[in-house]
Amino acid sequence: MSDINPCMKHQVVRKAVREFAEAEIGPIAHDVDRDARFPWEVVEKMRPLNFFGLQTPKEYGGADLDTISYAIVIEEISRISAAVGLCLTVHNSVGIYPIVRFGTREQKQRFLPGLASGERIGGFCLTEANAGSDAGGVETHAIKDGDSYILNGTKIFVSNGGVCTTPLIFATVNPIDVRKGFSVFIVEKETPGFSVGEIEDLCGMRANPVSSLFFEDCRVPAVNLLGRPGEGLKIGLNALDTGRLGIAAQALGIAQAAFETSVKFARERHQFGQPIAANQTIQNYLADMATEIAAARLLLYRGCALKDEGKPFSAEAAMAKLYCSGLAMRVCTTAVQIHGGYGYSKEYDVERYFRDAKVTEIYEGTSEIQRMVIARSVLSAPA
Ligand SMILES: Cc1cc2nc3c(=O)[nH]c(=O)nc-3n(C[C@H](O)[C@H](O)[C@H](O)COP(=O)(O)OP(=O)(O)OC[C@H]3O[C@@H](n4cnc5c(N)ncnc54)[C@H](O)[C@@H]3O)c2cc1C
Structure with missing residues (x-):
């Protein structure tokens, strides 16, 4: 270590x-x-x-x-x-x-x-039924009424949804031109009109209460508007750059766990009169896992260091998330393989790692969206 x-x-x-x-x-x-x-x-x-x-x-x-x-x-x-x-x-x-x-x-x-x-x-509520990768589809709206905004809409797939008390809600103050009016509100759970849906029955991350949040004529004080009206996209993208470093770190942690479990299992499990770790195929699996994890860690820390130096880190955060989440899936898939039938059993943690890893390729921007962010940066660089 x-x-x-x-x-x-x-x-x-x-x-x-x-x-x-x-x-x-x-x-x-x-x-x-x-x-x-x-x-x-x-x-x-x-x-x-x-x-x-x-x-x-x-x-x-x-x-x-x-x-x-x-x-x-x-x-x-x-x-x-x-x-x-x-x-x-x-x-x-x-x-x-x-x-x-x-x-x-x-x-x-x-x-x-x-x-x-x-x-x-806290929580971060961007996704809606018609707004996933494309935040421009947000239908939740906030209409100014005196010194308040009246919020109406539904957010889905909110991590911490069942327990968050002060989530950030993305809504438009201009339902005619959603992007122009895209804004962020700090909404307290105690506000009348705020309610929480059922906890989602998910493949992984099952100990996190991911849920929908409902806003029905929810009167939010205008002083809870974060930034200016219309600054939602800027704030959201900025938040996601930072968030992606966290998801990359999460994916890396899952990969590390799956790797360590695999090393232990490969040493302990005997077949053909010897530990399965004595087989070169298994050794190659472990070598590739160790190498990729080390590479992922450096990529992640590079993004973190750039952020702390106050330098642009958007593309580097997307690279870290893309690579670490893909790595987590590869490592967990191999880890299940090394465990054979036991890897497919709920008795062994490796099955949980495998389920948890998948969503790191989906939330805070899918892998396809990370590639879009990276490609935009690559193509906008001077020739
Ligand atoms: C467990 C969990 C927790 C979550 N937590 C939160 C949260 O706390 N807050 C929140 O706001 N959201 C949250 N989400 C939602 C998550 O961010 C979205 O699911 C994700 O952004 C993808 O949106 P979507 O599911 O609508 O898929 P879609 O956007 O419909 O995409 C479907 C597929 O099409 C691809 N695709 C879409 N557009 C393009 C394109 N232009 N080019 C190429 N491919 C494209 C996608 O990559 C994907 O493969 C969570 C989701 C899950 C599963």
């Missing part, structure tokens, strides 16, 4: 989070997935340790971590439970970061301390 991060600060973060995750989440990770149960007891333990304010400035109660440290935290938590990793990455990146980046002083003072302490949980 020590050679993964040459920097002492990052080694310390990794060690501390790994110990916490193994001790506090490890014993229940399998069961909460089986039971599709959100682990509140883990949330209780994470709150005082600042897991909910990973990159929030210290003046609002956060830990103000650099982005490589942030990625390490998400990676190590996801190595044990990707569903808990999902809760943290959505909350800290796309849930909080837009408020840190675009919020007014008053909005920061009102919302950040509660979010950073984990007393309140």
